[in-house]
Amino acid sequence: MGLVDPVELVPVAELGPVHFIAIGGSGMNGIATMLTQLGVSVSGSDRSDSAYLRALETSGARVHVGHAADQLGDAQTVVASSAIREDNPELAEARRRGLRVLHRSAALGSLMLDRRGVAVAGTHGKTTTTAMLARVLTGCGLDPSFVIGGALTGTKTGGHLGGGDVFVVEADESDGSFLQYPAEVAVVTNVDPDHLSNWGTAEHYADGFLTFATSARVRLLVVSADDPGAVTLTARVRATLGDRPDPLTVLTFGEHPDADVRISDARFAGTGSAFTLTADGHGGPVTLSVPGHYNVLNAAATYAxxxxxxxxxxxxxxxxxxxxxxxxxxQLVGTVDGIRVFDDYAHHPTEVRNTLLAARTGVGDGRVVVCFQPHLYTRTRDFSRELAAALELADEAVVMDVCGDREDPIPGVDGALVAHAVGGATHVTYEPDWDLAAPTVARIARPGDLVITVGCGDVTKVAPKIVSELTLTRGAA
Known part of the structure; x- marks a missing residue:
């Protein structure tokens, strides 16, 4: 896939009709929705139908299921993500016609022009922190615009065009596109090596965050005081401050006693938490209805x-x-006979570990049953042992085969590589047949268990199938 080179941003008024390839994706539908709200003619396609596509159609976009060259219509600008291959018929046709082709980050950057941009980056926690900020700023009357890599609970879009001057975006580091955004505020939740097939080395990956945090436009850096990678980044940023023509404020957050926004008295129960946030000697209690220590950290970044x-x-x-x-x-998908079924996007070893730690807190006297789908052959190859170690936090683990997405298979790299490395007391079932994953999990689960599907591929479709299987065998949901 490689890294995306930043380009000069094009004002929205100069884009003309815009066509999105994979318009239903979590990173695309919000941008497309906002352009329709601005009166831009929007069309797009995706490989399968979804609620996102139907919501976009309702908002005025022309949408198609499947990709074909003639679906470009009168588009002057075509937007694609890094996951779109050059042989995609719509992308190939756009190249043939000489149309303007933008990476999704450049289209989003166009929307941010003349706004106070807030770009939320980090290996983990980007989506949640962006969503928290959107919720908080909206509730406090700032009416921000925002684009999130996942729909807010209860909605069918991750995008909103607000009337205020703040624009909050989730800034993806995986392909380097987080360097595209014209941000006044940069947020770094953590720096944990990932996406090395693009960045090459952990050092280059860390260098990308340094470039992001020290962009000439940035006036505020909000960064973790607890995460080792972020602490190293903060030291590197502070070493550059004397060379900047414009000031850069650095605010840290976390449980560290020197954090500018400090977390204290954190308590966890069920699928929620309570803690205290303090800054400049002022603060007070906070309660969250979402689980995990990582969400406490995300809340502190939001507060800052x-x-x-x-x-x-x-x-x-x-x-x-x-x-x-x-x-x-x-996300709670359903409850059947005392068995709760959740779904989570975690795919990096640290994320899987944090998700299962949160599950252990919330399970009570039952067991944690995880259905995990490794994502990408390169990540599975590079982190199979770390993923296996994270799965050892579960009582039962059903490991599916790899969701390769945009990658071609690598010989010898499959779900068994992870499953066979799981040790400890965890009982592991390797289930390479996608259609058998839900029945397998439903057979294992028993009343009181917390079941969670984990991964950023199509394992998300397994969760409702588990609920259906449980309903068939145990009674109405």
Whole structure:
């Protein structure tokens, strides 16, 4: 796939009719929705139908299921993500016609022009922190625009065009596209080596975050005081401050005693938490209805950004209390006979570990049953042992085969590579047949268990199938 080179941003008024390839994707539908709200003629296609496509159609976009060259219509600009191959018929036709072809990040950057951009980056926690910020700033009356890599719970889009001057975006580092955004505020939740098939080395990956954090436009860097990679980044950033023509404020957050926004008295129960946030000697209690220590950290980052933008601290804490989450982030799919079934997007070893730690807190006297689908052959090759170690936090693990997505298979790299490396007391079942995953999990689960599907591929479709299987065998949901 490779890294995306930043380009000069094109004002929205100059884009003309815009066609999106894979318009239903989590990173695309929000951008497309906002362009329709601005009166831009929008069309797009995706390989399969979805609620996202139907919502876009309702908003005025012309959508297609499947890809074909003639679907470009009168488009002057074509938007594609890094996952789109050059032989895609629509992309090939756009190249043949000489149309403007933009990476999705450049299209999003166009929307951010003349706004106060907030770009949320980090190996983990981007989507949740962006969603928290959107919720908090909206609730505090700032009416921000935002684009999130997952729909807010209860909605069918991750994008909103607000009337305020703040624009919050989830900034993806996987392909380097986070360097495209004209951000005044840069957020780094953590720096944990990933996507090395694009970056090459962990050092280059860390260098990308340094470039992101020290962009000439950035006026505020909000960065973790607890994560080792982020701490190293902060030291590197501070070493550059004397060379900047414009000031850059650095605010840290975390449980470290020197953090500018400090977390204390954290308590976890069920699928929620309670803690205290303090900054400049002021603060108060916060409760979250979403699980995990990682979400406490995400809330602290949100507090730092929102208060710097002018939202009152008490108002921010109150809005965090009501945050309901986003799709595919420890999302409850259904409950059958005392068995709760959740779905989560975690795919990096650290994310899988954090998700299962949260599950252990929330399971009570039952067992944690995870259905895990490794994502990408390169990530499975590079992190199979680390993924296996994370799965050892579950009592039962059903490991599916690899979701290769945009990658070609690598000989010898499959789900068994992860499954066979799981040790400890965890009982492992390797199930390479996608259609048998849900029946296998349903057969294993028993009342009181917390079942969770984990991965960023099509394992998300397994979760409702598990609920259906349980309903058939155990009674109505």
């Amino acid at each position: 950004v929102a208060t710097w933008l002018g939202a009152p601290g008490a108002g921010v804490r109150g809005q965090l209390d009501g945050y309901a989450g986003t799709n595919r982030r420890f």
